[in-house]
Amino acid sequence: NPNNPDGRIVERKKLLALAEKLRARGGLLVVDEAFMDVGPLGESLAGDVEQGGIVVLRSFGKFFGLAGLRLGFALADAPTVERLEAQFGPWAVAGPALEYGIRALADSGWQAEMRRRLARDAARLDALFGRFGIPVAGGTTLFRYVRLRDAAGLFSGLGERGILLRHFSGRPEVLRAGLPGEGEEWQRLESVLADWSQQREDDA
Known part of the structure; x- marks a missing residue:
């Protein structure tokens, strides 16, 4: 969200309603926001992950043009992050890649x-x-x-x-x-x- 290749947007309110239904059944809504940096930021679920049952995926390879880093991240509430860490274990990321990512996110100008x-x-x-x-x-x-x-x-x-x-x-x-x-x-x-x-x- 936005979709690739047509750029279609699923409204935030619809995704939140879906997340609520899934959460009530012990489910998890995973939203790929790899292109949201150039989408309508008001439709992002990044600020809603603390409600639980939501994972937002982001990438540095699209908007930031850093595909070669193979760097991205997931946003979720603390219990979900703990579950992900337990299931995936340590995930090695090169120090220079992390530094690029930190600087890219910080450069709002x-x-x-x-x-x-x-x-x-x-x-x-x-x-x-x-x-x-x-x-x-x-x-x-x-x-x-x-x-x-x-x-x-x-x-x-x-x-x-x-x-x-x-x-x-x-x-x-x-x-x-x-x-x-x-x-x-x-x-x-x-x-x-x-x-x-x-x-x-x-x-x-």
């Missing part, structure tokens, strides 16, 4: 600026796709969710030109697109989309 930048870039990518008739149906500010009839053609057309989108074999009409990085990458994407669009017109 960087986080705020990155959220603004991602929002701008996501809107820019939506507009660029829109120019070539590619509808954006959702996603987060880290990735965009595209749904179109010729998704396979777009996937192949861009892939042949060195730009990789994520295609889903079980959902052939769906693609997930990451954000370009520097200015040259934006220019390259625009050029490739123009070539793809022209080729479609020529083939029509």
